[in-house]
Amino acid sequence: MKPFKTLTSTAVPLPIEDVDTDQIIPARFLKATTREGFGENLFRDWRYDKLNHPKEDFVLNNPRYSGDILVAGANFGCGSSREHAAWAIDDYGFRVVISSYFADIFRGNALNNGILPLIVTPEVLDEIFKTIEADANAKFTVDLEAQTLTNQSSGTVTSFEIDEYKKTCLLNGYDDIDFLLSQKDKIVAFEGSRVEH
Amino acid sequence: MNTLFDKIWDAHVVDTIAGGQQIFYIDRHLIHEVTSPQAFDGLRKRGIPLAHKERIVATADHNVPTINQDQPIGEPLSRKQVMMLTTNCDEFGVELYGLGHPYQGIVHVIGPELGITRPGITMVCGDSHTSTHGAFGAIAFGIGTSQVEQVMATQCLLLKKPKKMRISVDGDLQAGVTAKDVILYIISQIGTGGGTGYFVEYAGSAIRGLSMEGRMTVCNMSIEMGARGGMIAPDQTTFDYLEGREFSPKGQAWDDAVAYWKSLPTDEGAIFDKELNFRAEDIQPMVTYGTNPGMGMGVTERIPVESKIHGAAGLDKAMKYMGLQKGQPLEGMDISHVFIGSCTNSRIEDLREVVRLVGDKKVADSVTAIVVPGSQQVAKQAITEGLAEKLEAAGFEFRQAGCSACLGMNEDKIPAGKYCVSTSNRNFEGRQGPGARTILASPLTAAAAAVSGKVVDVRKF
Numbered sequence: 093m094k095p096f097k098t099l100t101s102t103a104v105p106l107p108i109e110d111v112d113t114d115q116i117i118p119a120r121f122l123k124a125t126t127r128e129g130f131g132e133n134l135f136r137d138w139r140y141d142k143l144n145h146p147k148e149d150f151v152l153n154n155p156r157y158s159g160d161i162l163v164a165g166a167n168f169g170c171g172s173s174r175e176h177a178a179w180a181i182d183d184y185g186f187r188v189v190i191s192s193y194f195a196d197i198f199r200g201n202a203l204n205n206g207i208l209p210l211i212v213t214p215e216v217l218d219e220i221f222k223t224i225e226a227d228a229n230a231k232f233t234v235d236l237e238a239q240t241l242t243n244q245s246s247g248t249v250t251s252f253e254i255d256e257y258k259k260t261c262l263l264n265g266y267d268d269i270d271f272l273l274s275q276k277d278k279i280v281a282f283e284g285s286r287v288e289h
Numbered sequence: 290m291n292t293l294f295d296k297i298w299d300a301h302v303v304d305t306i307a308g309g310q311q312i313f314y315i316d317r318h319l320i321h322e323v324t325s326p327q328a329f330d331g332l333r334k335r336g337i338p339l340a341h342k343e344r345i346v347a348t349a350d351h352n353v354p355t356i357n358q359d360q361p362i363g364e365p366l367s368r369k370q371v372m373m374l375t376t377n378c379d380e381f382g383v384e385l386y387g388l389g390h391p392y393q394g395i396v397h398v399i400g401p402e403l404g405i406t407r408p409g410i411t412m413v414c415g416d417s418h419t420s421t422h423g424a425f426g427a428i429a430f431g432i433g434t435s436q437v438e439q440v441m442a443t444q445c446l447l448l449k450k451p452k453k454m455r456i457s458v459d460g461d462l463q464a465g466v467t468a469k470d471v472i473l474y475i476i477s478q479i480g481t482g483g484g485t486g487y488f489v490e491y492a493g494s495a496i497r498g499l500s501m502e503g504r505m506t507v508c509n510m511s512i513e514m515g516a517r518g519g520m521i522a523p524d525q526t527t528f529d530y531l532e533g534r535e536f537s538p539k540g541q542a543w544d545d546a547v548a549y550w551k552s553l554p555t556d557e558g559a560i561f562d563k564e565l566n567f568r569a570e571d572i573q574p575m576v577t578y579g580t581n582p583g584m585g586m587g588v589t590e591r592i593p594v595e596s597k598i599h600g601a602a603g604l605d606k607a608m609k610y611m612g613l614q615k616g617q618p619l620e621g622m623d624i625s626h627v628f629i630g631s632c633t634n635s636r637i638e639d640l641r642e643v644v645r646l647v648g649d650k651k652v653a654d655s656v657t658a659i660v661v662p663g664s665q666q667v668a669k670q671a672i673t674e675g676l677a678e679k680l681e682a683a684g685f686e687f688r689q690a691g692c693s694a695c696l697g698m699n700e701d702k703i704p705a706g707k708y709c710v711s712t713s714n715r716n717f718e719g720r721q722g723p724g725a726r727t728i729l730a731s732p733l734t735a736a737a738a739a740v741s742g743k744v745v746d747v748r749k750f
């Protein structure tokens with residue numbers, strides 16, 4: 093997993109609530125057996141029409157907006173557990189997704205792929221959307237070590253919460269699996285001591 | 290004083306590390322073709338074996354056709370993905386119930402019917418509807434592929450204990466109101482994010498009164514309100530369902546297991562982080578009108594003009610996609626497709642209900658209606674009981690087991706712009722195929738729609 097420390101970037105606004113993983117990556121693109129290449133189908137049916145022409149009204153097709161940060165409405169990533177959603181977001185080039193809350197499985201999948209799901213209050217989320225609407229070139233700085241999000245236009249600094257362990261993993265690019273493998277002795281001892289029904 | 294959830298969770302904690310993360314032991318792991326290949330690949334790259342291959346069961350369900358399963362899959366990518374599951378299971382020594390096997394079927398249907406699912410265990414699968422298995426009083430939840438790999442490699446996950454919610458439904462359900470209506474009603478009341486961060490226990494007399502099939506339907510859709518999982522305390526209904534199943538304990542082991550299972554229900558006075566109460570009498574047959582499972586209403590109601598749980602923009606977007614207007618009723622509206630299937634409602638009891646409701650009537654000429662059994666065993670039983678024959682005589686297509694039109698991945702899809710009354714669990718944009726418009730409902734409501742060609746109130750049917 094690639095480490096994440098800090099990032100300064102413009103942001104892409106997606107002010108839609110309850111964005112489900114079927115929108116992030118529709119099921120018909122889940123036939124691949126590797127983790128690569130999902131970015132081209134990110135938000136496929138919102139991004140392209142039936143003839144595969146880009147839909148002009150979708151934000152990823154709007155030349156005004158670009159950057160490594162996706163800002164989305166509440167409950168981002170609900171629905172299916174498909175990690176392909178996180179792979180698609182990563183492959184497209186986003187490193188941070190900001191929302192007021194995330195669906196649990198998606199949040200875990202993002203963290204396992206070096207993507208930071210950054211949670212802010214609904215008020216801060218609203219302010220971020222307004223900032224981007226006013227100026228598509230507005231920059232934001234995410235500092236994971238300091239747990240701060242800085243709106244470079246307004247100068248507002250917001251702190252965000254993240255689990256201590258997950259923070260260490262992200263900063264260093266460690267997977268849970270590395271940690272779990274290092275705990276094998278404890279797991280084996282547990283297996284030996286328990287009565288299974 | 291502990292909850293059902295606490296008792297099982299705490300018995301599976303290997304260790305607690307800094308920050309409250311816990312090494313959590315997984316008893317049973319179900320895998321399927323779509324979310325496992327990258328995990329097997331990860332093991333190969335690390336050069337490590339499965340921690341416990343005997344704790345894994347594999348099947349092919351999402352990406353399989355539901356006709357001509359004895360022939361090679363036509364679509365090359367699907368064929369490759371399903372074949373890769375076979376290759377991986379062979380290489381790593383995993384029990385596979387693949388196409389053609391008498392136990393093949395949707396993961397969440399085969400686990401319970403084989404007795405792999407049972408009270409008190411922890412179970413995961415790279416699929417969000419793993420919550421289904423909580424109906425037996427187990428902790429069961431969906432995971433991502435990285436976690437599939439973690440469980441394969443270590444039999445453990447690193448997790449923080451979720452908060453606990455109890456949702457009680459008390460009273461008597463009206464005739465024509467099923468488990469599916471109960472869960473669609475609950476989600477319509479609390480929204481798709483209402484359960485985020487929680488593990489839910491369903492309780493109350495209306496829940497206790499449900500069959501195991503009904504309980505599975507309720508727990509199945511826990512994820513649709515954002516909950517990590519759902520569960521129901523084991524009781525005599527649970528034990529009766531499990532006794533004698535293929536992998537259920539036998540003899541003395543059965544008696545010991547039942548004694549243990551009886552100790553699991555939530556103690557009187559145990560505390561939940563959140564409690565919600567609903568009255569069974571308030572629940573009507575439900576239909577969804579929008580593009581997430583929270584956008585549901587009683588079949589005789591009108592689409593809300595504004596909603597307290599969905600933002601105005603979300604409702605407008607949903608109306609545009611669905612080709613519907615705020616304030617309009619759905620009752621009486623023409624539909625052209627009916628899908629009876631999926632891990633929510635494809636069990637033998639669902640098929641029996643459909644046949645009972647349809648009686649001597651026929652599927653309307655304007656409707657394409659398919660019934661997809663959840664497993665080979667369900668299909669076989671439906672044939673033995675004469676249900677399949679009756680369904681076909683009425684004009685339904687009776688298919689082979691698989692996820693089918695639930696997810697728009699395999700060959701079965703609903704055409705763009707068409708309305709499909711579906712017994713599955715998700716009405717997301719494009720879920721049943723690009724542009725398809727899904728109306729979620731119970732098997733009874735779906736069967737009534739197939740016969741009438743319209744959305745109808747099954748109580749008046």
Ligand code: SF4
Binds near residue numbers: 397418630692695713
């Ligand atoms: S039936 Fe649908 S929801 Fe259930 S496992 Fe299959 S695709 Fe997922």
